[in-house]
Amino acid sequence: MAIEANDNDGDKGPFCILRHGRKSHTWGELRQAAQHTMRDAPWLGANIAPDRSPLNEVLVGRGDVVEDVRTRLATVGLEPKPGQVVARELLLTASSTYFAGNGHSGRDGDCDPDRLAMWRSVTLDFLRAEFGDNLVTVVVHHDESVCHAHVWCATAVEVEKKGRGRPRKDGTKAATTTGWTLNHDKVMGGGKEAFAARQDRYADVMAPLGLNRGQRHSRAHHQPIREFYARIREHEASAVERLVEAHHARNIAIMEKAKMQALRHAAELAALTAKTAEQEAVVSRAKAQAAEAAAQEVRDRGEEAVQKHLVVLADLEAQRDILTAQKKDLGTFLERHGLRQEFESWKSDTRAVEALRNGKGDEEWAKYERHLGEYADELKEFGGWQAAMVTRARKRMLYLMEVGAKLLGHVSILVNPSRLVSEGIGAWIRLHGGVALHQRHRQAVRWLRDTLLTVQDMAMTEPERERGRER
Numbered sequence: 001m002a003i004e005a006n007d008n009d010g011d012k013g014p015f016c017i018l019r020h021g022r023k024s025h026t027w028g029e030l031r032q033a034a035q036h037t038m039r040d041a042p043w044l045g046a047n048i049a050p051d052r053s054p055l056n057e058v059l060v061g062r063g064d065v066v067e068d069v070r071t072r073l074a075t076v077g078l079e080p081k082p083g084q085v086v087a088r089e090l091l092l093t094a095s096s097t098y099f100a101g102n103g104h105s106g107r108d109g110d111c112d113p114d115r116l117a118m119w120r121s122v123t124l125d126f127l128r129a130e131f132g133d134n135l136v137t138v139v140v141h142h143d144e145s146v147c148h149a150h151v152w153c154a155t156a157v158e159v160e161k162k163g164r165g166r167p168r169k170d171g172t173k174a175a176t177t178t179g180w181t182l183n184h185d186k187v188m189g190g191g192k193e194a195f196a197a198r199q200d201r202y203a204d205v206m207a208p209l210g211l212n213r214g215q216r217h218s219r220a221h222h223q224p225i226r227e228f229y230a231r232i233r234e235h236e237a238s239a240v241e242r243l244v245e246a247h248h249a250r251n252i253a254i255m256e257k258a259k260m261q262a263l264r265h266a267a268e269l270a271a272l273t274a275k276t277a278e279q280e281a282v283v284s285r286a287k288a289q290a291a292e293a294a295a296q297e298v299r300d301r302g303e304e305a306v307q308k309h310l311v312v313l314a315d316l317e318a319q320r321d322i323l324t325a326q327k328k329d330l331g332t333f334l335e336r337h338g339l340r341q342e343f344e345s346w347k348s349d350t351r352a353v354e355a356l357r358n359g360k361g362d363e364e365w366a367k368y369e370r371h372l373g374e375y376a377d378e379l380k381e382f383g384g385w386q387a388a389m390v391t392r393a394r395k396r397m398l399y400l401m402e403v404g405a406k407l408l409g410h411v412s413i414l415v416n417p418s419r420l421v422s423e424g425i426g427a428w429i430r431l432h433g434g435v436a437l438h439q440r441h442r443q444a445v446r447w448l449r450d451t452l453l454t455v456q457d458m459a460m461t462e463p464e465r466e467r468g469r470e471r
């Protein structure tokens with residue numbers, strides 16, 4: 001089918017276009033370079049119409065460039081080495097005037113379906129003839145201004161490898177073998193002339209469609225997609241900036257008018273504020289005077305309290321000196337009359353009784369002391385009679401060392417014998433009955449010892465008896 005020349009394309013008519021893109025040496029470079037093809041990048045510009053993206057076609061491969069290249073290399077058992085080219089991209093399209101016709105504009109998805117189908121078919125046949133199994137991905141985009149194809153080719157080639165090792169004993173060398181490697185130049189060609197030759201071949205197969213080759217060795221430079229989007233954003237930003245400046249100028253005029261009104265109101269407010277400030281100053285002075293008076297009163301009270309405290313301290317110090325002198329006089333008196341030992345015994349007994357009382361109130365102590373008195377009466381009456389004391393004093397002693405001890409807050413004397421309880425009972429007897437009655441108490445304790453030990457053993461728990469046996 002012949003296509004007539006279009007004025008917009010000059011005298012040579014509509015063009016066929018084949019551009020060689022960047023090389024990808026690593027999987028990371030490949031994934032980044034393929035983002036536009038797969039529509040998987042945040043920097044895709046406003047020239048892409050998302051509502052037409054579902055119309056994009058995958059003619060070869062699965063549309064995932066990285067996985068398509070991996071599949072090709074895995075088929076021949078290759079893993080890229082540092083410095084090798086993994087894949088390269090090409091872009092193929094035609095002038096928008098070619099896709100126009102029969103009422104179609106040829107742009108923004110409005111293409112003549114017959115012309116589009118012929119271009120797509122011939123382009124795909126050309127690519128398969130050029131690259132064979134290394135043609136891994138072909139995607140046609142319909143969501144930009146002019147439809148175009150993104151092509152990705154792997155660089156796997158089968159080569160002969162010379163035999164390795166020293167010659168055999170018979171003088172022959174190791175046999176030559178074949179294997180796969182990555183070689184960009186063998187697949188894509190090396191240098192501008194090889195690329196130009198491919199563009200010539202593409203023009204030859206497109207000639208029957210009415211498409212011509214562009215100017216050889218043209219100085220026109222293809223701008224990378226990311227830079228193209230960046231320039232679009234710069235123009236958009238510039239337009240927005242100019243619009244913002246216009247709005248800003250208008251806002252400045254409005255603000256100047258408002259400023260004049262604000263200045264007038266501010267002058268009125270300043271006069272009112274000055275008057276209010278003067279009134280507040282009067283109130284503040286009155287508050288300051290009141291605060292000063294209150295502070296002076298606090299200082300006076302503090303000084304008075306200090307003086308009272310000093311008087312109390314002086315009084316306490318005088319009393320301490322008096323007590324020290326009295327204590328010294330008492331010591332001299334006790335030494336002179338030979339009462340030091342008796343006094344120390346009395347003081348020790350008094351402390352033992354206080355330890356027995358354990359800080360309890362009058363009610364608890366009065367109950368316990370009543371039992372102590374009854375026990376002392378029995379000692380006076382039956383203290384020299386063992387049989388009577390064992391019978392009569394047993395319950396009394398058990399109460400004093402068990403129930404009464406708990407009443408005063410001590411641990412049970414039967415479970416955990418307490419020196420405070422036993423010494424306290426003896427001290428009370430000595431203080432209230434004298435040394436002779438205390439001797440009877442000690443005799444009674446010796447008579448009752450077997451009975452107390454039996455009751456104590458019955459009160460012990462089984463684990464305690466076990467620990468006693470172990471010891």
